[in-house]
Amino acid sequence: MNTPVLTFFNNKGGVGKTSLIYHLAWMFASMRKRIAIIDLDPQSNLTAAFLEEDQIFDIWNSKQEGSTVFQCVKPLLGVNDIARPVLQKITADLYLLPGDVALSRFEDTLSTEWPKSLDTNLYRPMRIISAFWQVMQQAADTIQADLILVDIGPNLGAINRSVLLSTDFVVIPLGADLFSLQGLSNLGPTLIEWRDSWERRLDHWHSSLEKKEHPGFLLPLGEMKPIGYLCQQPILRLSKPIMAYDKWVQRIPSVYREDVLKERPVPEMRQENDPYCLAIIRHFRSLVPMGQEHRKPIFNLTPADGAIGSHAGAVQEARKDFKLLAEKIAGKIGMTV
Ligand SMILES: Nc1ncnc2c1ncn2[C@@H]1O[C@H](COP(=O)(O)OP(=O)(O)OP(=O)(O)O)[C@@H](O)[C@H]1O
Ligand SMILES: [Mg+2]
Numbered sequence: 001m002n003t004p005v006l007t008f009f010n011n012k013g014g015v016g017k018t019s020l021i022y023h024l025a026w027m028f029a030s031m032r033k034r035i036a037i038i039d040l041d042p043q044s045n046l047t048a049a050f051l052e053e054d055q056i057f058d059i060w061n062s063k064q065e066g067s068t069v070f071q072c073v074k075p076l077l078g079v080n081d082i083a084r085p086v087l088q089k090i091t092a093d094l095y096l097l098p099g100d101v102a103l104s105r106f107e108d109t110l111s112t113e114w115p116k117s118l119d120t121n122l123y124r125p126m127r128i129i130s131a132f133w134q135v136m137q138q139a140a141d142t143i144q145a146d147l148i149l150v151d152i153g154p155n156l157g158a159i160n161r162s163v164l165l166s167t168d169f170v171v172i173p174l175g176a177d178l179f180s181l182q183g184l185s186n187l188g189p190t191l192i193e194w195r196d197s198w199e200r201r202l203d204h205w206h207s208s209l210e211k212k213e214h215p216g217f218l219l220p221l222g223e224m225k226p227i228g229y230l231c232q233q234p235i236l237r238l239s240k241p242i243m244a245y246d247k248w249v250q251r252i253p254s255v256y257r258e259d260v261l262k263e264r265p266v267p268e269m270r271q272e273n274d275p276y277c278l279a280i281i282r283h284f285r286s287l288v289p290m291g292q293e294h295r296k297p298i299f300n301l302t303p304a305d306g307a308i309g310s311h312a313g314a315v316q317e318a319r320k321d322f323k324l325l326a327e328k329i330a331g332k333i334g335m336t337v
Contacts, residue, residue, distance in 0.1 A: 002218075003036070003140035004333055005133070005148045007167040011190075012183030013154035015173045016232050016281060018045045019288070021151045023318075026297040027326040028147065029093040031337045036087065036145040038136050039099030040069055040163050041153040047098040049292070050090055059088075059098055068100035072135045076128050077109060085139040095143045097135070099151075103159065110158035117201050123210045126201065126219065133166030133220040146335060154183075156190050164191065165198040165222040169333050171278065172229040172260070174252060176245040181255055184229075188259030191224055198222035226260050227332040228278040230325075231271065253277070278332075279325045287314055297322070 008017040018041070025035050039046040047056060059067050065083035066072050072083050087095040109128060117125035127134075136148045150167065152160050164170070172187065174180040202219060205211055229252065234245045253274040254265035261276075271277055284291075284298055287307070291298040294305045299319035301307035307315045330337040 002137055002220075003145050003148050004168045004335070005136055005150060005166055005220075006169045006171065006329070006333060007150040007152060007163060007224075008171050008173055009152060009160070009164065009187065010172050010174060010180065010183050011154050011156050011186050012175065012180045015154075015175045015180055015183075016230075017154075017173050018049065018151050020171075020173055020230065020281070021046060021149050022049045023297045023299070023322050024326055024329070025094055025149050026300070027322045028149075028330075028337070029091055031326065032093060033146045033330075033335065033337060034093045034143055035095070036136070036139045036143060036148045037090075037094070037096045038069065038132075038139060038148060038150045039097065040103070040132060040159065041099055041151050042101050042103040042159070043153055044099030044101060046151040047096065049295075050096050051088065051098065052295075055088075056098065060100065060102075068098045068102075069132070069135065070100035070103040070106065072097070073106055073128075073131045074102075076131055077106070081127075082131055082134050082138075085135055085142065087139055087142060095139070095145070097139050107158050110162050114158065114161075118204055120208075121210070122201075122205060122208060123214055123217070126205055127217070129162055129201075130166065130219050132162050136166060137218075147333075156186065161194050164194050164224050166220045167224045168221070170224050170226045171329065172226060172256075173232065173281075174229050175232050176234045176249045178248055181248050181251055184252070184255050185259045188256075188261075191226070191260065192262070195222055195224055226256075227329065228276045229256055230278050230281055232281050233283050278328055279321065282317070282321065284314065284318060287311060287318065 008021050025037050028035050066086040072085050075083055085097045087097055089095055113125040113128045117129055140148050152163050249271050252271050253269040256276055257263040258265045287298040290306055299322055301315050
């Protein structure tokens with residue numbers, strides 16, 4: 001059976017995708033779920049959160065087959081097949097397939113192969129377009145993962161299209177501003193378009209002669225089901241009254257329904273009551289650099305790390321928040337915790 005893939009996505013940047021995945025991965029692992037984390041953002045921020053720079057340098061420099069996402073798919077640029085992923089063990093239940101700035105080199109190939117996957121010779125294009133999914137599933141297989149968590153960059157390009165058609169469930173993190181709302185509006189129709197065009201390709205594949213020549217070749221379903229959104233709490237500044245944020249935040253329930261789910265807007269629904277809002281993520285202020293410095297999720301910070309006084313309380317709050325969020329997401333994707 002295939003392992004479910006959960007991707008955090010918004011085409012607005014800097015809305016906390018990478019931080020959320022980092023923290024959720026640790027939280028799921030603490031609940032004894034086995035997690036394969038795949039860093040498909042060429043910026044590799046998630047990899048930098050888990051590994052020391054020297055370690056990343058060694059991995060990139062080794063150019064070992066399968067050592068990063070790019071090193072897994074690179075053989076496809078020639079005549080060879082996908083290389084088996086080599087995962088970095090973070091804890092007993094947490095494994096990472098590192099990202100790679102070189103992954104951007106795969107973007108052109110993905111764009112070129114996309115239209116070809118509707119032609120007659122479609123095995124190779126389909127192999128390339130679904131390469132990320134094949135890599136994710138091999139990675140999950142290696143560690144018998146319960147869940148694959150994927151981080152991507154904030155754009156609607158060919159890499160992200162391939163990631164999304166490999167995705168079963170999508171969570172949409174948002175900020176409390178016009179740009180996040182606009183990102184949400186762009187994202188909805190794009191997800192619908194990607195889902196439909198992948199379905200066309202799957203139909204084409206299943207009715208093709210080539211399918212019979214490759215009986216073991218499996219493909220993702222491309223469901224990319226939105227399971228809800230997360231809203232980052234703004235830092236409240238004296239210069240910008242809370243009303244300014246509230247104006248954008250309260251539009252989210254309607255835009256999410258209209259543009260992402262194709263449902264009727266609900267002007268009366270407030271974001272804090274919206275069942276599609278998975279959580280409001282607090283601004284963790286100075287705990288964030290503290291966590292980064294100690295290479296830990298903020299809910300694992302201790303007094304020895306500097307989390308004393310009011311910080312200690314905030315650490316406990318963060319633990320409660322992320323535990324609730326992990327349980328909520330697990331419920332939505334049918335994973336028992
Ligand atoms: N809850 C939070 N409280 C305080 N700071 C946060 C929080 N979440 C994220 N940040 C900080 O905000 C910045 C952007 O977060 P992050 O990198 O997770 O966003 P992103 O959506 O992954 O960005 P990109 O689109 O560039 O990939 C980072 O400096 C991060 O440390
Ligand atoms: Mg990021």
